Amino acid sequence: MEAALFYGGKDIRVESVPDPIPEPEQVLVEVQATGICGSDLHGYHRVPNTTRPPRIGGHELTGRIAEVGKATRMYRVGDRVAVEPTIPCNSCPECLTGNYNLCSKLIHIGGHISGGFAEYVLAPESNVYELPGQVSFEAGAMAEVYAVAVHALSVTPVQPGDHVAVIGSGPIGLTIAQMAQLSGASSVAVIGKPDAPLRLAKDWINAVPINVDAANPAEAIEAWSQGRGADVVFEAVGGSAQTLQQATEIAGNRGKICMVGGHTAPLELNAGSARKRELTISWSFCYGRRDGKREFQIALDLMGAGKLDPTRLITHRFPLGEIRRAFEVASGRDEHGSVKVLVLP
Secondary structure, eight states: OOOEEEEETTTTEEEOOOOOOOOOTEEEEEEEEEEEHHHHHHHTOOOOOTSSSSBBOOEEEEEEEEETTTTTSSSSTTTTEOOHHHHHHHHHHHHHHOOOOGGGTOOOOOTTBBBBBBEEEEEGGGEEOOOOOTTTHHHHHHHHHHHHHHHHHHOOOOOOOOEEEOOOOOHHHHHHHHHHHHHOEEEEEEEEEEEEHHHHHHHOOOOEEOOOOOTTTTHHHHHHTTTEEEEEEEOOOTTOOOOOOOHHEEEEEEEEEESSOOSOOOOOOOHHHHHHOOEHHHHHOOOOOTTEEEEEEEEEEHOOOOOOOOGGGGEEEGGGGHHHHHHHHOOHHHHOOOOOEEEEE
């Protein structure tokens, strides 16, 4: 099969590799769509590590079942599925209490093992979910993104009437904003850049857009909230951005802050200011179970019910052979107006 091998940084090569063969409890998925995630872009911009062997990335994916292992029971060849990329041990205390995202032995498809930037991918049968009939392969590739948003609002719930500020106008930030609106927020503000995703936030979910290049975010939030600050702040930027301090500056008294982005540098915090206003700071990683149900399934259910529609988030599509160009477009948001870029093997 053809697959994109990541040698480190921007060195991505499409090469022929052996076709994967499912073990008894695995299924082989013929990939139809795989999204480029912000975490993929963090790796894309790093200095290449030439000591590591190349890997096949891609963890936001959908496809058709092409082959099933001998011990599988739930799916048949041809079934349309979305793939949950996190594989827990299912036996540790965290897994047994539903918090399998905190499993110390957690394995990621597209990270530790081969992912969806390829014609085929292997997954445990327990990690694939039937796509609702009205959800396309492309839309289904956003299920992983929405699962992150579902978990963020599980960690830090939004109450009806809340003023919610989201720092970050990428796919995670925009899906969190949509989830906040669905949860009853009276108003949602999205802080970020460039203009294209902010226009999408305004037109798509009626959010208040705040471009950090055109306005002081703290002043804009003060005006938007009529001086009270945000009741809830979600951070969805990560990387090296000093967004924790920014989150504390725009939160109101007794406000709640949820840090969702994966940061690659130490964060600064004016603890005294946060303490005097009794801010609550929480951290959200991946997704697990809510009330006994997998949050990945909750995301798919909301999409199937028409309550979450990701189609406007998908701005660009590329075949596997043009994956290098796909990453260029995904990382060049200012130039290309990209939000979610899909690779279609």
